[in-house]
Amino acid sequence: MILPKFEFHEPTSVAEACDLLARHRGKARPLAGGTDLLVNMKKKVMSPGHLVWLGRIPELSRLERSNGTLWVGAGVTVSDIAASEAVAKAVSALGQGARALGTPLIRNLATIGGNIGSARPAADLPLSLMVYGAELVLAGTSGERRMPIAEFFKGPGLTTAREDELITAIAVEVPRGYSGAGYLNLGIRKSQDCNIVNVASFLELDEKAERIRTARIALGSVGPTPLRSLKAEKLLVGAKPDERLFEQAAQAATHDCTPILDFRGSAEYRRAMVDVLTRRTLAMAMAEARSRT
Amino acid sequence: MSDHRVINSRLPRLDAPVKATGRAVFIDDMSFPNMLHAAMLQSPLPHARILKIDTSRAERLPGVKAVITSKDAGLVRYGVSPARYDETVFCHDRVRYVGDEIAAVAAVDKETAEEAVGLIKVDFEELPAVLTIEEAMAEGAPQLHAEYPRNLSAEVHQEFGNVAEALKTCDLTKTTTFKNKRQDGAFLEPPGCIAVFDLDGRLTLHSSTQSPHYVQRTLAMVLGLPVGKVRVVKPYVGGGFGIKAAVNTGELTACLLARKTGKPVKFIYSREQVFMLCRARHQFVHRMTTGVKKDGTLLALQHECYLDGGAYSSFGIATVYYAGSLLGGPYKLPNMKYDGWRVYTNKPTCGAQRGHGGVAARAAWEQQLDTIAEELGIDPIELRLKNMMQAGDVTCNDLNMSSLGMKECIEAVRNASGWASKKGKLPRGKGIGMACGFFVSGAGYPIYRSDTYHCTATVKLAEDGGAVQVYSASAEIGQGSDTAFGMIAAEALGVPLDCVRVISGDTDFGVDLGAYSSRQTLMTGHAVKEAAEEVKRQVLEALADELKVPAADMDIKEGRIVFKNGLVDYSGIRSRYIKEHRGWSDSPQEDALTFREASRIAYLAKGTIVGTGKYKPPALGGTFKGAAVGTSPAYGCSAQVAEVEVDLETGKIVIEKMTDAHDCGRAINRTSVEGQMEGSLAMGMGEALFEEVKFDDRGRVINCDLAEYKLVTALDMPPVETIIVESDEPNGPFGAKEVGEGAIMPTIPAILNAVYDATGLRIHELPLTSERVHAALKARGIKQ
C-alpha cells in the first residue's frame, strides 16, 4: 500500500494551521499522530491533497490542572495520558481508556485530538470524556468556541467541526468528591483490537453517599457515534445505588443503543455486552465514588 | 547429561547478531542496478469469463517497461502435485477467485506499475460462484474446472481393518461433527522476490521461499528453461509456515518480466495479496464416529472429512490424505475408515500450514476422546495412556513409530501442571484440559514422484585450516535450521560451533526439498552429519600418514586431536604450521595438536578437503492408494495441558497457563526446540480462539490485514512451561526428530477440553470467540 501524493505543511501556531486549512478548504486535513489518517489514506478511504501537521505547535501539547479544570491539549499523546498522574487522580476512566488503546507503539504516536477527530464509534477516549462532561475547545479562522464533546460527533468519521477548525484542547471540570467513573472495553483479544463494545459510566453521590445525584453512561461501538444512555441515567438519578439497580440500569442501556451486525460481531451480542459492561462500569464508578468521599 | 560437546546445548543462534541489530538482509532490503518493479492485475470477481483484455493504455504510461498476460506467459499448467497441475501463471479464459492473476506490469517504480495495472481493461462476463462446500457440491452447481467434475479437487477412500464389524462390538460409540475456519499463514514477511537474467540467459531468482528446490523446478518447467540455467537463492526469510513451500505467481511473474525486459524485476506481495495468495490452512468439516470398549479400549474410527479448497489444488491432495492418515496414531487403533473430499470453491486456494492436514482432525478427535472418557468415567489421561502405542508399534495405516516418548510427555505435563489437584476441582469458570498429538519428521516421499535424494550437503574445510563451511540448499526461514546444521557439523567433526559457517538456501549448493513437513533437522541433518564425518575421516587419514598413527587411534574433540593410546609427538606438524604462518600472531599455543593444524596438514597432503552427504528415507509405508502420505522416517509427539478462565458473562476466554511436553528425539539446540514449541502453541491458540479469514458474499476477504485478522499478541500469550522429552530416535541424526509442527497438534483440543471443564460446554466450531462462547452459554441457559 502506497500513500497517495499530498502537500505537507508544518505550521508553528494554531492561527497558521487554521489559515492553511482555510486556504485549502475541503482539500486539507489536520495530521496529528497519523495512526488513523495515514492508514485511511493508504487504504484510499480518503486522499486529502494537503496535510497540516500539528506536531510543531507547542501549545497543543499542554496537560495541566488549573482552577478545577483539567486541560488536555489536543496534541497530548495517548501514552502521556496513560502515564499521567493528574489524569489518574482527576479522571481515572480516561487513563483506563488510554491504557486500553492500541499498542505501546501506537500510543506513543496517537494523540487525544486525533482520537476524537477520527470520530470512530469504537474509539477508546471519547466515552469517558463524555461521562465526565468534557468540552472541546475549537479554533478556527473566525475565533475560538467551546462545545460539549457529544455535540462534536455526527457519524462514523463525521464531525461538526468546520473545515478551517481544529480541536486545540479538551477541558474537563475535575469531578468533585463522592464521584467516580469506570471504563471497560471488550475486543476479540487483549490488545490491538477494535472494540466490539465499550462503555464508560460516571456516578456522583450526594454528601451522605446515599443516593445518586448525577449519572452519565456512554456506549461505544453500538451506534454511528458514541451514545449516551439517557434511559439508564434516568433510572439511576435519585436512586439508592445497589446491585439490583445497576442491573436494571444496564438492562435499560441495552434499549438506548442501535448496534449493527458486522464481521466483528452481531448486533445481538453487542447488545448483550452493553448490559454486562454497563453493570460492571457502574460498579467500578461506585467503588471509586466511595473511595473519593 | 549427554556426552555431546555442541548439540543438546543452548548455544546462541548463528543469525542472532544480524537479526538483533537489524542487519539481516531480507528480500525487501535488496535491490539491483536498473531494477524494475512489478505489479499484478488480479480478478475483482469470484468467477467470470474473460472476454477481452486491453493493455494498450497501460503500455503507453510513461515508465512502464512491459505488460504481460497469458499470451506472454503461455499456458503451461503447474501446481504442487503433478497429479493435479491445475494452475497457469495468468488466467486466459476464466478467473476463479477474487485475486486470480490476469496480467502484470514492470515499471520504473512500484507506483507507476500499480497505476498501469489500473489502466488495464478487462471485459468480464460474470459467472455464478460457489463460495461454500455445500454450494460447490450441490446438484447442478457451477463448475470451476471442466477436468475435475463435481468440483472435486481430490477424494480419498481408505479402510484399514473392518470398521463396520468393529463398531458392532463396541460398548460405546460417539459421533460428532467439528469445523475449523480457514486460516492465514500470517508470517511477518510477505513473500517477495527479485528475478535477474544474466546475459547468457541464466536466471537467478532471489526469493523469500521455504523451498528453493521446488521453486527452481517449477520455474524451469513453466519458463521452459533447463534446470541448470535456473538458480534460486533465498535471503533471510521472515517465516513461511507452509505457505512459501511452493512456487507463487509473483515468482513466475517476476521471472517472465525480467526475461521480457532484460532487467532485474522485483515483486513483493502486499498483505492484502497474501490473503488472496492464501495457500494456508483449509477449512475442514470432520464427522467422526469412535467406538470403544467399556474399559476404554479404542476399537474403531469412522471418519468423513470435507475440505474447502478454494480455486486450485496447491498442496491440497496431500492435505486431504493427511487429514485422515494422521489419526492412525499415537493410539492403538485397529480399525479406521476414512473418506475425504477436497472441494473447489471460488475463493483463494488453501494449501499446507503447520501441522499439515492434521490440526483440525486432531482437535475434533481429542475432544471426542475426552467425551468418551467422561462417559466411561475414566480420567482422560488414563484413557490416553491405556491406548497409547509404544516405540516400535506400527499403526493400522502402516506408520512406524520407531521412537515414541508419548507416555513420557503425558506424565510430564500431568506432573508439571498439577493435574491431579485441579482436574474436576476448579471453581466454575475455570478449567483444565489436555490432549496429545504427533507429526511426521519429514514426508517419506518428495511431492513429485522421484528417486531423488531429499537433500545433499557439502562440508568444506578452509584451505588455511580451522574454518569449516557447510553448504546446503536447505531453507533457514527463521526456525533456526542453519544453527542446527552448524551444530550437527561441529558435533560430527569435533570442533566448536564458532569454527563453522553455514551457507544455505541456494540451489547451487545441491538438492534440498526445503523447510516443510518438519523434515530438515532429520533429513538435512543426516546429510550434514555424513558430510562432516567424511571430512573428519579425511583429516584423520592425512594425520595418520603424517604421524604414522592409525586413524582409528585418533579422534577430534573440541577442536583438538585426541590420541587414544597416549601421547604422540606432533612437534613436526606444529613447527611446519608455524613456519607457514611466519609473522602471524596467533600461532597455536595449546598443549595439544589443534584441528587448525590438522586440517592444514590435510590440505597440504590432499588439496581442498571436501566431504559430501546425502539422505533419503528408505521405502516406507504400505502399498494401498495414498499410502505415502503420512509416512516418515520418524514421528515427533507431544502432550499439552491448558488452563483457562472463561468469563461466563461475556464468553471471553483467557488462557492462564499451558504446560507443553514434546518428544523431539534429541534436542540439537534446546532453546530452538522450546522456541518451536512456543511458536506452535501460539499459532494453535490463535486458531482456537481468534483466527478466521472472513469473506463477503462476493468472495472478497473482509479482514485482509493483521488488524482484523486476529493473531494472538504478546499480551494474549499465557506463561508456557516447556518440557523437552528425548526418546533418541534411531532414524534421526544424533537421535533427533521433529518439533516444528507436531507441537501444534495438542493445543486446540487441550483448550477445547479445558473450556468444557470450565463451562460444561462442548463447542464443535472454531474459533472460540467470546461471541461464540457467549451464544453457547446462552443456549444452555448458563448464567454465572
Ligand SMILES: Cc1cc2nc3c(=O)[nH]c(=O)nc-3n(C[C@H](O)[C@H](O)[C@H](O)COP(=O)(O)OP(=O)(O)OC[C@H]3O[C@@H](n4cnc5c(N)ncnc54)[C@H](O)[C@@H]3O)c2cc1C
Ligand atoms: C494498529 C492500530 C491500533 C489502533 N487501536 C486503537 C484502539 O485500540 N482504540 C482506539 O480508539 N483507536 C485505535 N487506533 C486508531 C488511532 O490510533 C487512534 O484513534 C488515535 O488516537 C488517532 O490519533 P492520531 O493522533 O494518530 O490521529 P491522526 O491519524 O493524525 O488523525 C485522525 C483524524 O483526526 C483528525 N485530527 C487530528 N488532530 C485533530 C485536531 N487537533 N483537531 C481536529 N481534527 C484532528 C485528522 O484529520 C484525522 O481525520 C488504532 C490504530 C492502529 C493503526
